[in-house]
Amino acid sequence: MDEPTKQIVIPAGFRFAGVHCGLKRNPNKEDISLIVCDSPATAAGVYTTNKVFAAPVRWDRARTPSDKIRAVITNSGNANACTGPQGEKDCAEMAAIVAEQIGAAADEVLVMSTGIIGVHLPMEKIRHGIAAAAGQTGVEAPAFLEAARGILTTDNGIKIASRTAEIDGRTFKISGMCKGAGMIAPNMATMLGIVLTDAPLSTEQTQTLLRDVAEETFNCIRVDGHMSTNDTLLMLASGAEGGAPLTDSQVAQLRHELKAACEEMAKLIPADGEGATHxxxxxxxxxxxxxxxxxxxxxxxxxxxxxxxxxxxxxxxxxxxxxxxxxxxxxxxxxxxxxxxxxxxxxxxxxxxxxxxxxxxxxxxxxxxxxxxxxxxxxxxxxxxxxxxxxxxxxxxxxxxx
Missing domain, CATH: 3.10.20.340 (ArgJ beta chain, C-terminal domain)
Structure with a gap:
């Protein structure tokens, strides 16, 4: 699958990086993805309903919704699932390393992992990877694409979407990235995904928007009927465009563009289903x-x-x-x-x-x-x-x- 060539819209208030740290065999493939919020962002999440779930799912569930999230760190190549107490410890350490790098608290960092299950994370590689990513974050499209590649596993290419919402004379940007090609049977959703906006939203507005839009998009895709242990969809609202919080009618207008972006990304997953021809x-x-x-x-x-x-x-x-x-x-x-x-x-x-x-x-x-x-x-x-x-x-x- 070719990488999209259309214009990428980058919401204000976010920085991005993607690096290779050795989790994937191919040295040219990013396996660490970092998104940093310049100021505390409102964040929401929806997660797998599989009773067997990964350490990062437990970590993020306990910390969303929130109005103080500063970063999302993702590793690919290892799901950190079915890894017991060590997996929980490694997940917490990932958050702590990011927090130290950006001057935040560990509870202000969300974590996602994807890849093979039942294998402990090679934390020495992870530590170096996070430090490298934190040192090269950028706000332009190339940095966004590096971060989007860093969350992939068996995908044939990145899965991204962007929209702009013009609401009562104000302009808000929406961009997202996701991954998924196999083990797709959502309930929440099956995949990893992150949706970003610079609109000023409350925690309640963000969680409601994400839950409703996920039900109509990411919860409507199938590849093989197998629900993952790591399914996570996050939404972060930086509010960096400023202005008063959105009213209910303005949120409804934002929802239209958010759904369009999520639907575009969701369709890319079964279209890239492992071995798929249709x-x-x-x-x-x-x-x-x-x-x-x-x-x-x-x-x-x-x-x-x-x-x-x-x-x-x-x-x-x-x-x-x-x-x-x-x-x-x-x-x-x-x-x-x-x-x-x-x-x-x-x-x-x-x-x-x-x-x-x-x-x-x-x-x-x-x-x-x-x-x-x-x-x-x-x-x-x-x-x-x-x-x-x-x-x-x-x-x-x-x-x-x-």
């Missing part, structure tokens, strides 16, 4: 509740048989329809309608006549495949983005830790 967009409409629609969309998106059918360009409507049937949602199957890339395949309980070659060519000829299901039970809908399932995914994950 991005699958699953739209479920006409449900009694959004919960019902999302349940169905997830079952379809997670089905290995649906995923492999898309990989092979097979318009196998039966796999999709049967996945709807076992989603645990009450509906009239005789009303169900299925379209694939806008071509009607199934209606009123039976397949309709369609040209299989035409549908197959439409799948093979485009990176994105659109699965559209309508139940005619109500007005609620949901959308999930997913990757397909390929031989390359199996090969990669069969050899991942060896």
């Amino acid at each position: 991005l699958i967009k699953v739209d479920v409409e006409g449900c009694a509740t959004r919960e019902d629609a999302k349940k169905i969309a997830i079952e379809v998106a997670d089905s290995p048989l649906v995923k492999t059918a898309i990989t092979g360009g097979d318009p196998n409507w039966g796999r999709i329809v049967s996945a709807v049937g076992y989603a645990g949602v009450t509906f009239d199957p005789l009303k169900l309608e299925l379209r694939l890339n806008d071509i009607l395949l199934y209606q009123t309980g039976t397949p309709v006549k369609f040209d299989a070659k035409t549908v197959s060519h439409s799948i093979k000829g485009s990176f994105e495949t659109h699965v559209q299901l309508t139940l005619f039970e109500g007005d609620a809908s949901a959308r999930i983005w997913a990757s397909d399932l390929t031989v390359e995914y199996v090969k990669f994950n069969a050899d991942y830790s060896t």
Whole structure:
């Protein structure tokens, strides 16, 4: 995946760095990412709901929401998960090292880690890496990109997004970075992500914004149905653009741009799913509740048989329809309608006549495949983005830790 070439908008009040410290074998790949806030920032977080979670998740949960965060330090190549008391100690030390470098308290530093689980951090390398990163932070796009590369693991390229919000004569910037290509099944979200803005927000506004936007974006992506131990999405608001705190109506306007940025980043994750050849967009409409629609969309998106059918360009409507049937949602199957890339395949309980070659060519000829299901039970809908399932995914994950 090529790095984005469009203009990157950098919110005021933040500095960035990314360095290589030896966690990754390739010396040209950054494995430490540092974001420093010039002044205490408002911060919020949403985290994995996996009961087996990493030391940094525990650390950040205990410190968000907050109005005094000064930095976020991330290492890639090692998840610091399932590492017991030593892992907790190492996480705290990472925060303390950053704090010492920037003149803050350890409780004002958030920590994220990603990579292989069950292996203790090589703290000597981490110490050198943090010191190096702290000594070269910058406010321009190249520094932002270095930090964005420093959080990657199996990703093929950086995943970033930027937006500008014009609100009542004031201009606020939003930028974010995330990572994720495998072990993707969100509830919060599956990935690491950081969203930054220079808008003045309260802790309550920041937490509410992040929670709501995550539900509509990062919680709507799938790769393999496997929830990570390290899922973390952070939002920091520096308030560096100044002015009065945003009113509720102004927050709603900011939310529009924040959602757009998060949706752009979220889609990049399944699009970069390990070995993926297709991005699958699953739209479920006409449900009694959004919960019902999302349940169905997830079952379809997670089905290995649906995923492999898309990989092979097979318009196998039966796999999709049967996945709807076992989603645990009450509906009239005789009303169900299925379209694939806008071509009607199934209606009123039976397949309709369609040209299989035409549908197959439409799948093979485009990176994105659109699965559209309508139940005619109500007005609620949901959308999930997913990757397909390929031989390359199996090969990669069969050899991942060896």
